[in-house]
Amino acid sequence: MHKNPTRYLTAALVTALATTTTAVASTATPPTATTPAAASKATAPAAPDPFYTYDGAKPLPSFAPGDVLKTRTLPYHVIGAPTPVKAIQLLYRTTDAQGRPTAGVTSVVRAPGGDGRKAVSYQSAYDSLSPEDAPSRAIAGDVRLGGLIPNAESVVLVPLLLKGYDVVIPDTEGQTANFAAGPEYGATTLDSIRAATRSSATGMGAETRFALAGYSGGAIATHWAAVRAPQYAPEVNRRLVGFAEGGLLVAPARNLKYVDGSLVWAGVIPMALIGAARAYDIDLKHYMSDYGRKVYDKLEHASIINVLAQYPGLTWKKLAKPQYANPNSVPEFVEAVNKLNLGQAPTPTIPGYIAQGNGGVLEGTFSNHPGIGTGDGVMVSGDVRTLARQYCADGNTSIKYQQYGLLSHGGTTVPWAAVALGWLDDRFAGKNPPSDCGRIPAGNSLAPERPAPNS
Numbered sequence: 001m002h003k004n005p006t007r008y009l010t011a012a013l014v015t016a017l018a019t020t021t022t023a024v025a026s027t028a029t030p031p032t033a034t035t036p037a038a039a040s041k042a043t044a045p046a047a048p049d050p051f052y053t054y055d056g057a058k059p060l061p062s063f064a065p066g067d068v069l070k071t072r073t074l075p076y077h078v079i080g081a082p083t084p085v086k087a088i089q090l091l092y093r094t095t096d097a098q099g100r101p102t103a104g105v106t107s108v109v110r111a112p113g114g115d116g117r118k119a120v121s122y123q124s125a126y127d128s129l130s131p132e133d134a135p136s137r138a139i140a141g142d143v144r145l146g147g148l149i150p151n152a153e154s155v156v157l158v159p160l161l162l163k164g165y166d167v168v169i170p171d172t173e174g175q176t177a178n179f180a181a182g183p184e185y186g187a188t189t190l191d192s193i194r195a196a197t198r199s200s201a202t203g204m205g206a207e208t209r210f211a212l213a214g215y216s217g218g219a220i221a222t223h224w225a226a227v228r229a230p231q232y233a234p235e236v237n238r239r240l241v242g243f244a245e246g247g248l249l250v251a252p253a254r255n256l257k258y259v260d261g262s263l264v265w266a267g268v269i270p271m272a273l274i275g276a277a278r279a280y281d282i283d284l285k286h287y288m289s290d291y292g293r294k295v296y297d298k299l300e301h302a303s304i305i306n307v308l309a310q311y312p313g314l315t316w317k318k319l320a321k322p323q324y325a326n327p328n329s330v331p332e333f334v335e336a337v338n339k340l341n342l343g344q345a346p347t348p349t350i351p352g353y354i355a356q357g358n359g360g361v362l363e364g365t366f367s368n369h370p371g372i373g374t375g376d377g378v379m380v381s382g383d384v385r386t387l388a389r390q391y392c393a394d395g396n397t398s399i400k401y402q403q404y405g406l407l408s409h410g411g412t413t414v415p416w417a418a419v420a421l422g423w424l425d426d427r428f429a430g431k432n433p434p435s436d437c438g439r440i441p442a443g444n445s446l447a448p449e450r451p452a453p454n455s
Contacts (some may be wrong), residue, residue, distance in 0.1 A: 011284075012084065013123075013342075015383060017087035017364070022185055022216065025240035028336075030327070031349065031416055035133075035378050038091040043165050044062070044336070049137075049140070051072055051091060051105075052091065052103075052105060052131075052175060053068060053090070053103075054070075054091060054093075054103040056317065057068065058143065059100050059426075060102075060103065061101045061227065061328060062091040063101075063359060064093065064199060065093055065094055065095060065187070065190075065191045065194065065196050065232075065233075066089050066092055066094070066190075066191040066192075066193075066194025066233075067093045067194075067195070067198065068091070068092050068195050068199050069090075069091040069092055069093060069103060070090070070092075070172065070373055071088065071089070071090055071199060071201050072088075072089050073086055073088050073089075073201065073447065074086070074087060074089065074095075074139075074140055076139055076382065077138065077139055077141040077142075078151055078154070079143060079151055079361060080141050080142070080372055082141065084143055084295040085109065086110070086201070087108065087109050087139050087140075088109075088201050088202055089105060089106070089107050089108075089136055089139070089140065090105065090106050090107075090192075090195045090196065090199055091103055091104070091105055092104055092106065092191055092192065092194070092195035093191070094174070094187055094188050094189075094191035094192075095106075095187045095191070096174060096176075096178070096182035096184050096279070097181045097183055097339075098177055098280065098281070101448040102174060102175065103175065104170065104171060104174060104191060104422070105134070105136045105170075105171045105175070106133060106136070106168055106169065106170040106171065106186045106192035106195060106196065107136050107139045107168070107169045107170075108166065108167070108168050108169075108196050108201075108202045108204075109157060109161065109166065109167045109169070110166050110202070110203060110331050110383075111160075111161045111162075111163075111164045111165055111166050111167075111434075112161060112162070112163075113164065114164045114166055114203075115164075115200070116166060116203035116204045116205065117196070117208055117209065117427050118164065118165055118210075119166040119167065119168055119196070119204060119208055119209070119210050119211075120160050120165045120166075120167050120168070120193065120210070120211050120212075120424065121168045121170065121189060121193055121210055121212050121213070121215070121222075121225070122156060122157070122167055122168070122169050122212030122213050122218070123162070123169075123170065123172050123185070123189060123212070123216060123217075123219075123220075123221035123222050123225075124149070124150045124153055124169060124172065124214070124217070124218050125149060125153060125214065125215055125216040125217040125218040126146065126147070126150045126153075126173075126217065126303070126304075127149070127179065127216070127271075127303065128146045128173070128177055128179065128302070128304065129147060129177050129179050129271060129275060129278075129299065129300060129301055129303070130144075130173050130177055130185045130301040130302070130303060131171075131174075131176060131177045132144055132146070132147070133146030133147050133149075133150075133177070133303050134147075134150070134171035134173065134177070135147075135150035135153075135154075135169050135170075135171060136169070136171050137280070138150045138154075139154075139169070140150050140340060142327060144303075145305055146302075146303025146304075146305055146306070147426075148210060148305070149303070149304070149305065150169075154174060156213075156417065159349055159421060160197035160421075160435075163425065165176075165428075166186060166202070166203070166204060167206075168192055168193060168196045168210075169277075170188050170189050170192035170219035170347075171188065171220070172185045172188050172189055172217075173185065173188075173222075174188055174327035175392065176278060177275075177276075177278075178275055178278050178279035179271055179272065179274065179275030179303075180217075180219075180220065180249065180252060180271075180275040180276060181223040181275055181276065181278075181279035181280075181340070181344075182220050182249070182274045182340050182342065183224055183228065183339065183340070184221070184279060185220050185221035185225070186221065186223075186224030186226075186227065186228040186229075186232070186392070186403075187227040187228065188214070188221070188230060188235050189221045189222070189224070189225035189434075190228065190229055190231070190232055190361075191224050192235040193210055193236050193443045194233065194236060196208075203342075205403075207239075208239065209239050209240075209241055209428065210236070210238070210240055210241070211241050211242055211243070211244065211376045211424045211427060211428070212225055212226055212238055212240065212242070212243040212244070212245075213243070213244045213245065213417060213420060213424065214245055215246045215247050215413055215417070216246070216247040216378075216379075216409065217304075218245070219245035219246060219248040219249070220248070220249050222243050222244075222245045223243065223245055223248055223342060223348075224241070224342070224345070226240070226243040226347075226348035226350060226352065227342065227345045227346050227348050228345075228347050229345070229348070229349075229350075230346065230348075230385050231346070237259050237349065237350070240350045241350065241351070241424075241427040241428055242350050242351040242352060242353070242398075242423070242424070242433065243348065243351075243352045243353070244353040244416075244423055244424055245352070245353070245354055245355070245358065246354070246357075246410060246412055246413065246420075247356065247357065247376060247378075247379050247409050247413070247416075248342075248354060248356065248379060248384050248387075248414035249342075249379060249381050250341070250342045250343060250379075250380065250383035250384055250386075250387050250446065251332075251337070251339040251342070251343060251380070251444075251446055252272060252276070252337045252340050252341070253334075253338075253341075253380065253449045254271050254371075254380050254383055254444065255268075255272075255328070255367060255375075255378065255380055255383075256272060256327065257367075257372055258279055258325075258360075258365065258367055258369070258372050258375055258380050259339040259377075259378055259379075260315045261313050261314070261315050261367065262313075262363075262364050262365040262366075262367070262377070262378075263309065263312040263313070263363075263364025263365070264308055264309045264312070264363045264364040264365070264377060265308070265363065265364070265365055265377055265378040266311045266312065266313060266314035266315070267299075267306075267307025267308065267309075267310055267311035268304070268307060268378060269314060269315075269316060269319065270292075270296055270297060270299050270307075270311075270314075270319060271302065271307060273296070273303070273319075273333075273450060274299060274300055276333075276336040276337070276340065276378050277336070279293070279331075279336075280332075280335075280336050280339070282332040282335075282336060283332075283365075284330065284332065284333065286400070287321060287324045287330050287333075288320055288321065289318070289319060289320060289321050289322075290324070291318060292318070292320060292321075293299055294313075294320035295314075295319060295384070296319075298352055303387050304365070304438035306375070308405075313351060315334070322337065322455070323454045323455050324454055324455075325455055326452050326455065327401070327455040328449055328450065328451055328452040329449055329451070329452045329453060329454035331455070334449045334450070334451050335392070337449055338448045338449055341446060341448060341449075342387055342446075343383070343386065343387060343446025343447070344446070344448060347390070347391050347394040347395070347396050348391065348396060349396065350389070350396075350398075351396075351398035351399070351400075351401040351427060351433035352396075352400070353398050353399075353402075353419065353420060354368045354384060354387075354388055354396065354399065354400070354402070354405065355401075355402045355412055355415065355416040355419065355420075356375075356376065356379065356381050356384045356385075356401075356402070356403050356404070356405075356412065357375075357376030357377075357379075357381075357403075357404045357405075357408050357409055357411060357412035358374055358375060358376060358381045358403055358404065358405045358406075358407075359376065359377075359404070359405065359406045359407050359408045360374055360375045360376050360377035360378070360408055360409070361377075361408075362407075362408040362411065363376070363377030363378070363408040363409060363410065364377065365377045365378070366447055371444055371445065372444060373444065374414060376407070376408050376409040377408045377409045377410075378409050379409060380444065381403060381443070382444035383443060383444050383446060384401075384403075384443070384445035385440055385441055385442065385443030385444075385452065386442070386443030386444055386445070386446050387443075387446065388401045389437075389440050389441050389442070389443065390438035390446070392435075392440070393436070397432035397435045397437045398434075398435055399435060399437060399440075400423065400433070400434045400435065400436055400441075401436045401440050402415075402416075402436075403441075412418065415442035416431040437446070
């Protein structure tokens, strides 16, 4: 790979970013429902791609997590257009939220002139309930409304590649798109790194050092990979130099209460319920009102683009039967969200940079409930602060934390990306990581949710 292909990719990604901005704005226009055009693009099935199916003679459980099952090399596509940049895609063995063996896909892009010794695992914020919206599909040339996010987000690739970092981009949600299922995100991310270093096609190996990076949905995968690595993939953990993330989901039950009634973000309530139900094989429909079931059915294969600003004022009470007006009166809900609470997960052993906005009013979230407080519009700032303080107290003092009081979820991406790049450079250079321990304001309790009686 030479500089010209990378410059071509840069120009193509700028076009993708402009296209995505226009597409997201157009889908947000009607306040009450998905546009017909958006809905058709969101649900139209892609042509079957046999690469995503493991069809070998050897049983899948007999492979170790991270073992490579298939390999292909193809042009890196932007909005369906091939570029001179090549991507290596791997089908590999991983595990789902319940620890069952499954197959995942990751994409590897080599740096021009890179030596395979340093790489960034970049976790996309594609946030979708459809596996067709995964970044590997967009990279392979599929064009879908939900796939516009990983297309535009790939702008991050250019500065990383020019700095000599190979980039690994896993389909973090797995092949059933288990949206918001953090433990599964972590496994697919760690096994993606294993696969990238086991494949002879990637130029990486046992000596390659990795950083983890991602924002929003990508932060879920980044953080769960960091906390699961010491136990799930200790050999990967030893080669991780740090994690850089922003807009983090910490305790989903609180986030659902925070966005309840939001003008922009309320649509993530049914998305999160669908994702958790899918990941843990639970049925939430019999707790739902007629309206709730209609919304559930409509969004089963939706992308975040299909819900932003399209369900203004939606609340849990509108989705649930009257006797389940308190979400904690649903036992399966309580069990699932407690499994997804990062406050109950182990402390990562590697340095971390965490950015969080607190200007959620800019994105139509005005709530300030006791014990929850404010956030960036979708993520709860007090939860993130407590998590960072918890890590400091547990002995990981290499935590850099920045809160942007006047920026919302979308707005915080810009300073986060700029700071993250320099922070990652320093970690690969072996510099001492900065610490904000002792300066992080207090936050919320991250105690598990308790069941409540129904009314």
